[in-house]
Amino acid sequence: MRIDAHQHFWNFDPVRDSWIDDSMKVIQRDFSPEDLLPELRSKRIDGCIAVQADQSPQETQYLLGLSHQHPYIKKVVGWVDLSAPDIESQLERYQAEKNLAGFRKILQALPPSAMEEEAFLQGISLLSKYHFTYDILIFPKHLPAALEFVKKFPNQAFIIDHLAKPAIKSGEFEHWSKGIKELSEIPNLYCKVSGMVTEADWKKWKKEDFIPYLDHITDCFGTERLVYGSDWPVCLVAASYAQVFDLAWEYFQPFSEDEKAAIFGDNACEFYGINA
Incomplete structure (x- = not known):
């Protein structure tokens, strides 16, 4: 099963979604499952994982509702206030929601x-x-803290979104690569091959820009802990859905069929608990 393990849906609200500023006008609109489905079909992708973009319980319920209406939305990564005094009772209630895989907090803003x-x-x-x-x-500046963070929870399934957002546009590599290497030694941590184009020069990127970063995460995590995701529709500020998919697909072409199947689906199914 081929999976896009990272994408978003929203009904655009300029106040709530103020992070989508005028430099990102192309995504200042609604994005629905009906918009995504042709993109998935064009690349023979069987399903996707909808990830929260707004930090609210309403967002989680919205995405779960979409997942019940559209079977190709295999799982949801929602939001919950992990610092809430009643967090355990909330998690206990959420456990009944079989399409809810896990949660995310916008740590990059903190x-x-x-x-x-x-x-x-x-x-x-x-x-x-x-x-x-x-x-x-997170961003690269968070990597040392993230290492100490994940070390505390050896039984928790963690995944890094967007390679921890390396500064591809400026070409900064050393600080990010050291932090990623250290993190990759944590066996319960996976890494998403996602979000690269938005960290590059939106107008002038070329596929060679990404090769050092792809080489490094592949060396660090191996093909058994890498997971492909498009980051659609955010990616549209810099590239089409097809361009994003093709960047990753072409890079991994020399790998075995089993390795490609792992990165483009099997690893996501294992990590997020997706059944065929």
Whole structure:
């Protein structure tokens, strides 16, 4: 089964979605499952994982509702206030929702010290009990803190979104590569091959720009812990759906059929609990 393990849906709200500024006008509109389906079909992708873009319980319910209406939305990565005093009772209730794979917090907007807050750590400590995954959305400056964070939870299924957003446009590599290497030594941590084009020069990127970063994550994580995702529709500020898919697909062409099947579907199914 081929899976796009990272994409979003939203009904655009200029206040709520203020992060979509005028430099991103192309995505200042609604994006629905009907918009995505032709893109999936064009690349023979069987299903996708809808990831939260707004930090609210309403967003989680919205995505879950879509997943019930559209069977190709295989799982949802939602949002919950992991620091809430009643977090365990919330997780217990959410456990009944079979399409909910796990959660994400927009850590990239916070200082690295946010990963040290006691209430947040308490919430993370409960996720594995209820079989929920956790997506880590950070920038390279967060990598040292992220390493200490994931070390605390050896039984938690973690995945790094968007390669931890390396500064591809400027070509910065050393700091990011060191941090990623250290993180990759944590066996319960996966990495998404996603979000690259938006970290490159939106207008002038070329596929060679991404090769050092792809080489490094492949060396670090191996093909058994890499997961492909498009980051649609955010990717549209820099590339079409097809261009994003083709960047990854062409890079991994020399790999074996089993390795490609792992990166483009099997690993996502294993990590997020997707049944064929």
